[in-house]
Amino acid sequence: MKHGRISYNGAVHLVSEDSGRVRLADGRLLNEGEFQWLPPVEVGTVFALGLNYADHAKELAFKAPEVPLVFLKGPNTITGHQAMTRRPADATYMHYECELAVVIGKTGKNVAKADAMGIVAGYTVANDYAIRDYLENYYRPNLRVKNRDACTPLGPWLVDAADVPNPMALKLTTRINGKTTQQGTTADMIFDIPTLIEYLSSFMTLNPGDVILTGTPEGLADVKPGDVIETEVENVCCLVNTIVDDQTWFATV
């Protein structure tokens, strides 16, 4: 089953997918455009992986890491499906990162690899934008690059883990204005999902609503204001986001 969160008629609703439409708990069906998408979960701690695909590490001229390169994100950076993301006027290189997002469903501490999939609620898609102009070599990738407001779209659907039997063999695709620019497969992750859960839970408790963004394969490209970016993970969902300039972002409605 696919679960979502939307804002509709002055309230937040937990919804499910029904033949391409959105079904409210009371059975009403809504079409796209009649509501606003919210991230499919109210996120707790959000982890993100750097350099977790060998080809991407190579693309950035880095040796693949020996322990997971993990960084954290605040709730300010998370936004929903069909949202806008700002490209600041001084940015010269801003790129998307299509990622499989793992949503934790049960509390876990010191979870062994063999038990790790048992605490996963399901999967969604993240676009972990980065603005490379702001990279600095302190706790890199630093928050100014990775924790900007609305720079991490998430959604639209949370797909039950039971409906994704093969999370380590899913195609990832990014399209800019319909043209494919990034292709990969979760099979190429350096640290797979069970390994990441075992690692993180070895020092901190994972809780329902925590999200792990598992990294991105090669195929980065610059995005410009007006571009429509689709990041899709096979059998999970396709997340759409539009890049806007400062003028649009700060325009008084």
Added chain:
Amino acid sequence: MIKQQVSGTVYGVILNDAASLQKIGSLEEAPYKGAPKAPALYIKPAGTRVACGATVHLPGEAKSVEVAATVGLVLGRAAARLTPENALDAVAGLVLAADLSLPHASYYRPAIREKCFDGSLPLTSVKPLVDIAGLTLSTEIDGKVVDTRTLNDLLRSPAQLLADVSEWMTLNAGDVLLVGVRYQAPQAAAGSAVRLSAEGLGSLQFSIGAQA
């Protein structure tokens, strides 16, 4: 409406005081290749927060932990694009905090295991806002004062730090911005009792658990 409770995300900054900059040495060579331009931040996730009196267990084989005494600015309202002139209007109060880290000499990569383990941020309840430049933070381990630090050598004052950080991210009511930690703060061994204090902010006690 001003909210006076730590309920959101805790952010901290490194290399925000003259003593730490001096101690870390030259930043010109690799891996840093230059002093930080923007505030170099980290996140202490929800599971790190514990109250006065807690026992903090270190992960894995760790035998000691750095205890960095600091002060957190507690946001009373949502705040973005603050200016140094108005930034403090968004602050509801202060907390005294012990930012615990497994020792890590390099600031190059995010230190998640080192800084985000469960219980690694003991902190007090929210106290009224005062001018922190006049504060002296004292750290005692097993009854002996191991460190005192004043907050009059910050490179970015609380107001400047809030302005610079909120340029790219919105801080929400209940979020906290720690004003800076000493590079290579004093270490406490497993089994020790720690007490931080600062005039006006009270004290904060906790212990480092013996190995599980």
